[in-house]
Amino acid sequence: MSDPALSGIRVQPGLRDRRISADYIADSMRDAILAGELADGAVLNQVSLASLFGVSRVPVREAMRQLQAEGLIETRAHRVAVVRGLDSDRIAELYALRSVLEGWVIELAVPQLDADVLAVAHDLNEEMRQEVDHPLWLALNARFHRCLSEPSAALTTLELLGRLRQQSERYVRLWSRSPGLHRTEEAYAEHAQIL
Amino acid sequence: MSDPALSGIRVQPGLRDRRISADYIADSMRDAILAGELADGAVLNQVSLASLFGVSRVPVREAMRQLQAEGLIETRAHRVAVVRGLDSDRIAELYALRSVLEGWVIELAVPQLDADVLAVAHDLNEEMRQEVDHPLWLALNARFHRCLSEPSAALTTLELLGRLRQQSERYVRLWSRSPGLHRTEEAYAEHAQIL
DNA sequence: TCGTGGTACTCTGTATACAGTCGTCACTTC
DNA sequence: GAAGTGACGACTGTATACAGAGTACCACGA
Numbered sequence: 187m188s189d190p191a192l193s194g195i196r197v198q199p200g201l202r203d204r205r206i207s208a209d210y211i212a213d214s215m216r217d218a219i220l221a222g223e224l225a226d227g228a229v230l231n232q233v234s235l236a237s238l239f240g241v242s243r244v245p246v247r248e249a250m251r252q253l254q255a256e257g258l259i260e261t262r263a264h265r266v267a268v269v270r271g272l273d274s275d276r277i278a279e280l281y282a283l284r285s286v287l288e289g290w291v292i293e294l295a296v297p298q299l300d301a302d303v304l305a306v307a308h309d310l311n312e313e314m315r316q317e318v319d320h321p322l323w324l325a326l327n328a329r330f331h332r333c334l335s336e337p338s339a340a341l342t343t344l345e346l347l348g349r350l351r352q353q354s355e356r357y358v359r360l361w362s363r364s365p366g367l368h369r370t371e372e373a374y375a376e377h378a379q380i381l
Numbered sequence: 382m383s384d385p386a387l388s389g390i391r392v393q394p395g396l397r398d399r400r401i402s403a404d405y406i407a408d409s410m411r412d413a414i415l416a417g418e419l420a421d422g423a424v425l426n427q428v429s430l431a432s433l434f435g436v437s438r439v440p441v442r443e444a445m446r447q448l449q450a451e452g453l454i455e456t457r458a459h460r461v462a463v464v465r466g467l468d469s470d471r472i473a474e475l476y477a478l479r480s481v482l483e484g485w486v487i488e489l490a491v492p493q494l495d496a497d498v499l500a501v502a503h504d505l506n507e508e509m510r511q512e513v514d515h516p517l518w519l520a521l522n523a524r525f526h527r528c529l530s531e532p533s534a535a536l537t538t539l540e541l542l543g544r545l546r547q548q549s550e551r552y553v554r555l556w557s558r559s560p561g562l563h564r565t566e567e568a569y570a571e572h573a574q575i576l
Numbered sequence: 577t578c579g580t581g582g583t584a585c586t587c588t589g590t591a592t593a594c595a596g597t598c599g600t601c602a603c604t605t606c
Numbered sequence: 607g608a609a610g611t612g613a614c615g616a617c618t619g620t621a622t623a624c625a626g627a628g629t630a631c632c633a634c635g636a
Contacts, residue, residue, distance in 0.1 A: 343474060
């Protein structure tokens with residue numbers, strides 16, 4: 187397959203599947219929204235975005251179409267698009283939906299789980315118990331769930347869960363300033379029970 | 382807030398959010414894909430589509446971005462887009478995911494259900510028992526689930542379920558030529574049990 | 577003071593034009 | 607014949623231009 191004479195060459199990631207401007211813009215905007223840098227209701231002017239990214243409005247519009255399909259922004263014909271905020275009901279729903287799906291994919295994965303995976307999951311959970319920094323804790327949590335659910339091979343669901351996690355983390359970050367609210371101990375107990 | 386003197390006026394749906402070409406094209410293409418008129422792997426040439434819809438390539442590209450985000454087509458930079466097929470594993474997953482979510486939203490809705498809704502659901506289920514035409518049966522099935530799950534007010538999940546139903550029906554239609562496979566009696570029993 | 581109409585301006589939606597990439601096929605070379 | 611090379615055609619990605627919808631603001635009249 188690959189020519190050994192060329193093994194010294196490192197293919198730059200992102201060169202193989204060269205992203206077009208619209209992809210790059212969509213990714214950047216998604217990151218900004220999920221990181222909270224673009225607040226709910228923030229106005230997304232096509233001209234401003236185009237000049238910000240140094241492109242014309244065409245790829246910006248394509249990126250916005252995608253974000254709209256993902257539910258991150260709201261667009262109406264002939265009006266400026268805005269970042270879509272979620273009310274508390276919807277956030278709660280997102281969390282509930284996520285935990286339902288997480289439970290389900292782990293169930294699916296159970297027959298495929300071996301001792302190694304369980305050991306990794308156990309270690310991650312112990313690490314989480316020690317971790318006090320909330321963003322880091324979240325990252326560990328995501329890894330814990332991923333390692334237990336990936337063997338399920340339920341690709342569509344895993345992809346969906348990834349999106350749900352991102353979306354809900356968007357709000358966790360805002361809440362993480364009020365440390366009393368984290369249910370880290372509960373999560374630990376739940377995880378232990380799963381294991 | 383709203384002027385009571387105007388309460389008699391019915392705002393026409395579709396007038397408020399006038400669709401632009403890209404929306405129209407996306408809807409048309411989605412319908413065609415889900416109806417099976419565009420087979421898996423069918424090539425989606427931008428120029429052809431543009432002339433088919435009588436527009437330029439710009440709105441066609443936007444529509445395709447949206448369909449890509451919905452998982453209905455596959456696009457790669459500088460190559461033609463194709464309709465995305467699902468293998469049997471993925472179809473099975475879609476079904477399983479759908480039934481998990483349908484169960485969950487109905488659970489959520491239970492506290493909100495009153496006798497009227499239950500009566501409607503019961504009638505629908507009886508109708509389904511008599512219905513021999515498979516596409517009509519599917520429509521009844523969708524109505525049955527919708528009437529029981531809408532009171533849950535879990536908007537995100539309901540929207541997601543709508544998409545999943547559409548996607549899985551795409552394959553049900555192909556299977557509906559082999560009448561032995563329908564599990565209509567099982568479904569009836571399940572529904573009765575739910576009620 | 578409130579509502580109405582008009583006007584200028586901003587922004588979006590789309591057509592068109594151009595540049596760059598990919599695939600194909602004939603051609604060359606070994 | 608197989609593999610590599612170059613050229614051509616088809617198609618995509620993006621900039622630019624233009625037309626039309628929406629908005630803000632102000633003057634005017636009830």
